[in-house]
Amino acid sequence: xxxxxxxxxxxxxxxxxxxxxxxxxxxNALIRxxxxxxxxxxxxxxxxxxQMGEGIVPCIENTLNIRKQQxxxxxxxxxxxxxxxLKEIQFNQLKNDLTAWRGSTTRDLLKGSxxxxxxxxxxxxxxxxxxxxxxxxxxxxLEINEEHTAFEIVKIFNHVIxxxxxxQSSKNNFYSEENSYINTVLSSKxxxxxxxxxxxxxxxxxxxxxxxxxxxxxxxxLGFVDEFQTLKMLGITDDRNILFYINPFSKGRxxxxxxxxxxxxxxxxxxxxxxxxxxxxxxxxxxxxTNLTVAYNKKGEQTKIDGIKELQLILES
Numbered sequence: 558x559x560x561x562x563x564x565x566x567x568x569x570x571x572x573x574x575x576x577x578x579x580x581x582x583x584x585n586a587l588i589r590x591x592x593x594x595x596x597x598x599x600x601x602x603x604x605x606x607x608q609m610g611e612g613i614v615p616c617i618e619n620t621l622n623i624r625k626q627q628x629x630x631x632x633x634x635x636x637x638x639x640x641x642x643l644k645e646i647q648f649n650q651l652k653n654d655l656t657a658w659r660g661s662t663t664r665d666l667l668k669g670s671x672x673x674x675x676x677x678x679x680x681x682x683x684x685x686x687x688x689x690x691x692x693x694x695x696x697x698x699l700e701i702n703e704e705h706t707a708f709e710i711v712k713i714f715n716h717v718i719x720x721x722x723x724x725q726s727s728k729n730n731f732y733s734e735e736n737s738y739i740n741t742v743l744s745s746k747x748x749x750x751x752x753x754x755x756x757x758x759x760x761x762x763x764x765x766x767x768x769x770x771x772x773x774x775x776x777x778x779l780g781f782v783d784e785f786q787t788l789k790m791l792g793i794t795d796d797r798n799i800l801f802y803i804n805p806f807s808k809g810r811x812x813x814x815x816x817x818x819x820x821x822x823x824x825x826x827x828x829x830x831x832x833x834x835x836x837x838x839x840x841x842x843x844x845x846x847t848n849l850t851v852a853y854n855k856k857g858e859q860t861k862i863d864g865i866k867e868l869q870l871i872l873e874s
Contacts, residue, residue: 584609584616591638599638606642611650617643647679648864655871659839666838667739667759673845674738676864681740689743690756693722694763701764707781707800708811710766715809718757722746726753726806734852737845750777751844753805769835771802772844773817774826779803780835799833843872 590602606613617639624636654672658664667690671683700713718724727736727747735741742748742756754770754777761768767782780799802817804810814833821828846869853861 581616584613585620588617588620588639591642603638603642607645607649609646611646614643614646617646644679647675651675651679652867652871655868659871659874664838666755666762666841669838669842670739670755670759670845673842673849673868674740676849676868677734677738678740686740686743690760690763693718693756694760696721697760698764711768711781711803711809711811714757714761718760718805719808724748724753724756725808726750732852732855734849734856737848737852749848750804750806751841751848754779755841755845757803757805757809768803770841771799771832771834772836772840773820773832774824776806776820777844779805780833782835799835839872843869846872 584606587602587606590598591606593599593602606617621636621639621643624639651672654675655669658669658672667686671681671686674681674686696717697714700717701710705713724742724746727733727745727749730736730747731749735745736747736749737752739752739755742752748756751770758768758770758779767784768779769782771778771780780802783798783800799814802812802814804812817833818828821832826832846865850862850865853865
């Protein structure tokens with residue numbers, strides 16, 4: 558009996574390896590069936606592949622790459638069918654990840670922003686985004702110390718982000734969807750009020766500096782939170798708990814609550830408390846999706862708009 562044990566272990570190992578090979582062969586066989594002209598067969602194959610999920614993405618991508626190399630001409634729609642299946646698998650995974658983000662306790666702003674970026678850029682490498690942000694963070698970190706006031710810290714932030722790194726507001730192409738995605742904002746160094754505020758706020762929070770988003774009507778700014786309640790120590794009774802505000806779309810211009818009041822009055826809007834206080838990261842992502850809806854609507858991309866609606870429903874749940 559003892560002598561048979563090594564043989565059993567060997568058979569088990571081979572069996573697992575064989576099962577993996579069989580599974581891969583089954584996936585590839587299903588991929589080949591995608592070009593079957595029978596719509597019933599295709600529908601069954603499509604459903605099965607989508608059910609398999611993100612794990613089969615490399616197999617589909619490999620097939621697509623091979624076909625692109627082999628066929629410089631029309632391939633009978635096989636490539637298009639595979640690309641559609643690939644997009645649906647990736648979108649399903651995106652929705653799963655956004656649902657998990659919505660249910661998490663932290664709802665990390667950068668993580669949520671990168672999930673949304675995968676709507677347009679499913680191949681986005683989060684490590685690349687993190688690396689670029691880390692470079693900016695390091696430049697700020699080298700300039701600040703514990704003796705700097707909040708005002709001085711923001712001046713340093715503005716110098717690094719807008720002068721040294723060259724980020725700027727995208728005024729000529731304001732409604733472009735690329736102004737909303739964190740990866741394209743990092744590469745183009747241009748963004749809208751929301752995306753520049755996200756960039757600014759994420760870097761600040763990495764440095765444990767309390768700068769958070771303030772969701773104004775038709776605009777988005779940042780607030781430097783009075784975390785040590787210095788205003789109260791000075792006898793200033795303001796329950797908004799904000800030292801001052803920052804407008805990244807205007808290269809980090811600093812202003813106070815009076816300007817927000819004047820802005821709201823110009824729009825004939827009430828001076829609601831939430832217009833003066835930091836909003837949640839969920840509200841920021843909702844605002845991002847609203848901006849993307851406007852961008853895709855201007856381009857007439859209804860399929861994209863429908864996809865955005867699905868993501869909005871997740872955040873509303």
